[in-house]
Amino acid sequence: MIEIQYSSEVQAAKAEGRAIVALESTIITHGMPYPQNVEVAAQVEQDIREAGAVPATMAVMNGVLHVGLDPDQLQSLGQAKGVAKISRADMPACIATGSTGATTVAATMIAARLAGIGVFATGGIGGVHKGAETTFDISADLMELAQTPVTVVAAGAKAILDLPKTLEVLETQGVPVIAYGQDSFPAFWSAQSDLKAPLRMDDPAQIARAHATRQAMDLPGGQLIANPIPADAQIAAEDLAPVIAQAQSEADAQGVTGKDVTPFLLRRIFELTEGRSLTANIALVRNNARLAAKIAQELNKLTQ
Numbered sequence: 058m059i060e061i062q063y064s065s066e067v068q069a070a071k072a073e074g075r076a077i078v079a080l081e082s083t084i085i086t087h088g089m090p091y092p093q094n095v096e097v098a099a100q101v102e103q104d105i106r107e108a109g110a111v112p113a114t115m116a117v118m119n120g121v122l123h124v125g126l127d128p129d130q131l132q133s134l135g136q137a138k139g140v141a142k143i144s145r146a147d148m149p150a151c152i153a154t155g156s157t158g159a160t161t162v163a164a165t166m167i168a169a170r171l172a173g174i175g176v177f178a179t180g181g182i183g184g185v186h187k188g189a190e191t192t193f194d195i196s197a198d199l200m201e202l203a204q205t206p207v208t209v210v211a212a213g214a215k216a217i218l219d220l221p222k223t224l225e226v227l228e229t230q231g232v233p234v235i236a237y238g239q240d241s242f243p244a245f246w247s248a249q250s251d252l253k254a255p256l257r258m259d260d261p262a263q264i265a266r267a268h269a270t271r272q273a274m275d276l277p278g279g280q281l282i283a284n285p286i287p288a289d290a291q292i293a294a295e296d297l298a299p300v301i302a303q304a305q306s307e308a309d310a311q312g313v314t315g316k317d318v319t320p321f322l323l324r325r326i327f328e329l330t331e332g333r334s335l336t337a338n339i340a341l342v343r344n345n346a347r348l349a350a351k352i353a354q355e356l357n358k359l360t361q
Contacts, residue, residue: 059122059152059171060120060121060122061121061122061123061124061171061172062121062122062123062124063123063124063125063172064113064123064124064125064126064127064130065127066111066112066125066127067111067113067124067125067172068125070111071173074357074361075110075111075357076109076110076111076176076350076353076354076356076357077110077111077112077113077174077176077353078105078110078111078112078113078174078176078177078178078346078349078350078353079113079114079115079124079165079166079168079169079172079174079176079177079178079207080098080101080102080105080112080113080114080115080165080177080178080179080346081114081115081159081160081161081162081164081165081177081179082098082114082115082116082126082134082159082160082165083142083159083160083161084097084098084180084342085098085114085116085131085134085135085159086134086135086137086140086142086159087140087142087159087320088338089335091135091136092135094135095131095132095135097339097342098114098131098135099128099131100343101178101342101343101346102114104343104346104347104350105178105346105347105349105350107347108346108347108350108351109350109351109354110349110350110353110354111125112125112346113125113169113172113174114126114131115160115164115165115168115169116130116134116157116158116159116160117143117148117151117152117156117157117158117160118130118133118134118157119155119156119157120151120152120153120154120155120156121152122152122168122171124168124171124172124174134157134159137157140157140158140159141156141157141158141159142158142159142161142316143158143159143160143161143164144161144163144164144197145163145164145167145197145200145201146197148160148164148167161183161197161198162177162179162182162183162196162198162201162209162211163196163197163198163200163201163205165177165179166201166202166205166207166209166279167201167205169205169207170205170206170207174207175206175207175208175268175353175356175360176207176208176210176268176349176352176353176356177207177208177209177210177349178209178210178211178342178345178346178348178349178350179209179210179211179342179345180211180212180215180245180338180341180342180345181211181212181213181214181215181216181245181341182196182198182199182202182209182211182213182214182215182281183196183197183198183199183214183215183218183319184196184198184199184214184215184218184219184220184222184223184226185199185218185219185222185223185225185226186218186219186318187217187218187219187305189219189222192314194314194315194318195226199223199226199227199230199232200230202227202230202232202278202279202280202281203227203230203231203232203277203278204277204278205278205279206268206271206272206277206278206279207279208264208265208268208279208280208282208349208352208356209279209280209281209282210282210284210345210346210348210349210352211281211282211283211284211345212243212245212246212283212284212285212286212341212344212345213242213243213244213245213250213283213285214245215245215319215323216244216245216246216247216294216297216301217301217304217305217319217322217323217326220242220244220250220252221252224242224252224255227281228255230278231276231278232278232279232280232281233255233256233267233271233280233281234254234255234256234280234281234283235254235255235256235257235258235264235267235280235281235282235283236254236256236257236258236283236285237257237258237259237264237282237283237284237285237348238257238259238284238285239254239257239285240253240254240257241253241254242254242283243283243284243285243286244294245286245341246286246291246292246297246334246337246338246341247286247291247292247293247294247297248285248286248287248288248291249285249294250294254283258282261348261351261352261354261355262355264280264282264352264355265352265355265356265358265359266355266359267280268280268352268356269356269359269360282348282352284341284344284345284348286337286340286341286344287340287341287344290336290337290340290341290344291337292330292333292334292337297326297330300326300329300330301322301326303325303329304321304322304325304326304329305322307325308321308322308325
């Protein structure tokens with residue numbers, strides 16, 4: 058058995074049967090510098106509270122899986138150096154060796170399942186990288202969605218990815234992709250894309266029922282809720298396209314590969330947009346957290 062430590066807030070929520078929303082921790086350790094990382098993480102947690110649920114930020118600290126972080130732990134993680142970025146492949150090793158690791162989408166889904174939490178809010182999922190037909194670079198997030206029963210609320214997949222291929226892999230893996238309130242699949246920093254979403258739902262209660270129905274049918278995996286970024290915070294797709302192309306060209310020229318690709322591209326896009334991409338990123342994460350809280354409350358009604 059692994060050791061799981063619940064924050065006092067999450068422990069109370071579980072005892073009282075309140076709705077809980079899982080959050081990842083890579084946004085804290087790998088997303089932005091201190092103290093902005095802690096400030097944003099605390100704001101997202103507060104958004105969930107104000108929307109009627111309880112936040113549970115996941116992390117592995119000194120070999121212990123934490124489900125929810127107390128304020129001092131959040132501060133400590135935000136200032137920590139050399140924190141591993143863990144996914145399905147290395148999460149058990151991180152725990153077994155007593156190390157500290159921040160959870161990606163896949164690792165957070167695993168942690169949520171272990172803690173009995175059905176809803177998770179993030180920014181954007183990973184997916185199929187451009188050029189994957191030769192590199193086979195496909196995020197573990199997609200396979201996690203196919204096997205772990207958690208509803209993931211995201212602003213689609215990160216726009217630096219090959220979105221059509223990402224949707225194809227999700228379809229092949231039997232993952233429901235549900236656009237919230239629109240017909241097109243959102244493209245992370247942009248609310249719209251030219252891709253039609255496989256499914257559409259306009260009501261958090263419908264999304265919760267779909268989650269519960271999938272479990273009742275004993276189907277493996279979760280569902281992806283593609284929640285568009287608020288219109289006033291988005292960056293138009295036509296403005297982003299040349300920026301992403303330039304960043305990708307620089308990555309290719311410098312031989313950036315594997316796990317280094319995504320952080321390199323996000324850093325260059327931040328620089329080329331003069332910080333607009335990060336501002337949009339924060340807005341979409343907060344928006345996803347609020348929707349996730351509503352879904353979690355509806356799911357809670359079905360399971361009480």
